Amino acid sequence: MASHWVGTWAATPAPADGVALASPTIRMFPRISIGGDTIRLRLSNAAGTADLVIASTHVARRAPGPAIDPTTDRVVTFNGSVTAKIPAGAFVVSDPVSLAVAPLDDLAISLYIPNDLPASFGVTGRYSRQFAYLSPPGDFTGHEVMHASRxxxxxxxxxxxxxxxxxxxxxxxxxxxxxxxxNISSYDMFCRWPDQLARRLVARGGRMFGVMNQGLGGNRILHDIRGDCGVKRFDRDVLAQPGVTHAIVVLGINDIRNRRGLAEEAVTAEELIAGLGQMARRARDRGIRIFGGTLTPFENETFLRGAYTPEGEAKRNAVNDWIRTSGAFHAVIDFDEGLRDPDHWPRMLPIYDNGDHLHPSDLGYNRMGDLIDLSLFD
Incomplete structure (x- = not known):
């Protein structure tokens, strides 16, 4: 039977501002969405200013704390070598690894960085809402219980x-x-809406789909901030993902909020619509079904005081109206309608609000995952 590679987990490569690393082993614990008998890893030096050397990489199933199940420990190679050298701005794909993994398994990925990386190097990283571990200097990738200093x-x-x-x-x-x-969901509780979508797809059975979370805090459609903007990263983070057949885009609220307050980064609703339209067109050209997610309420947010304005609310409503009515997307996922207070639409319903009036609570994030009609993927 024919087979192909499909992404079962993803993280957007972006700058981890100000991070320095002292030759550690890094052990991280991604929860995958779909399983199989053979896996591979992708490692990125997208934010780096020089070559990144990774001297040893291991993958295993997770055990409690910083530990692994040693019976599942596998050495990961790259073009037959245990060492990977990644040029600045590039990424590498590992050789296939024979390891049976089940849907929603927690894996342990251990990377040994043999060189000190100062903050000026440009470490690639993205906050995880999960705990990971850094060791003292040294290679502990194969240790069942890794020595952890941080x-x-x-x-x-x-x-x-x-x-x-x-x-x-x-x-x-x-x-x-x-x-x-x-952001601001509970650590190690897997409350992100793509997590909930993955759980629902596994529980439903039938045709399976890997779920790849390419969310990036602060991301905008039209201007860079802590990584590339949406129209710039769309090819890398959507079109180039292994096995992608469907995409869900939920971007625009940070363009409206204009966190840096720069006049040259102020946008109109028409400009946001044009950016979203470009994403929809590029997906359709590649045969990918793309769904538009409406922008959620943020009246009187406190995460960035003063970011909410009546003018911004008007832009949000205009963008949402276009998402719902234009036909640019194959379908609409109405996150706005699902989270808003039915008695006051500019405001998130309090039970779905984490308290800053911008980010949902754990319940709110799971609600977003529940709003997605699984028949869209039939």
């Missing part, structure tokens, strides 16, 4: 995990900002 909450250098799957298996990319990345 607990961190970033995905360092790891940008993807793929499984070899049957040709009928598809891939869903979630492209968004902090609301897709799950």
């Amino acid at each position: 607990v961190v909450d970033d995905w360092y250098f790891l940008c993807g995990i793929d499984v070899m799957a049957g040709e009928e298996v598809g891939g869903i990319v979630a492209l968004g900002d902090s609301l897709t990345d799950g």
Whole structure:
């Protein structure tokens, strides 16, 4: 039977501002969406200013704390070598690894960085809402219980995990900002809406889909901030993802908020619509079904005081009206309608609000995952 690679997990490569590393082993614990008998890893040096050397990489199934199940420990190679040298701005794909993994398994990825990396190097990382571990200097990739000197909450250098799957298996990319990345959700509770979508797809059975979370805190459609803007990263983070068949785009609220307050970064609703339209067109050209997620309420947010304005609310409503009515997307996922207070639409319903009036609570994030009609993937 024919088979192909499908992304079962992803993290957007972006700058981990100000991070320095002292030759550590990094052990991270991604939860995959679909399983298989053969996997591979993708590692990124997207933010680096020089070559990145990774001297040893291991993958295993997770055990409690910083530990692994040693019976599942596998050495990962790159073109037959245990060492990977990644040029600045580039990424590498590992050789296939024979390891049976099940849907929703927790894996342990251990990377040994043999050189000190100062903050000026440009470490690639993205906050994870999960705990990971850094060791003292040294290679502990093969240790069952890794020596840990620090607990961190970033995905360092790891940008993807793929499984070899049957040709009928598809891939869903979630492209968004902090609301897709799950900012301020509870650590190690897997409350991000793509997590909930993955759980529901596994529980449903039938045709399987890998779910790849390409949320990036602060991300905008039209201007860079902590990584590339949406129209710039769309090819890398959506079109180039292994096995992608569907995409869900939820971007625009940070363009409206204009966090840096720069006049040259102020945008109109028409400009946001044009950017979203470009994404929809590029997906359709590649045969990818793309769904538009409406922008959620943020009246009187406190995460960035003063970011909410009546003018911004008017832009949000105009963009949402276009998403709902233009036909640019194959379908609409109405996150706005699902989270808003029915008695006051500009405001998030309090039970779905984490308290800053911008980011959902754990319940709110799971609600977003529940709003997605699974028949869209039939």
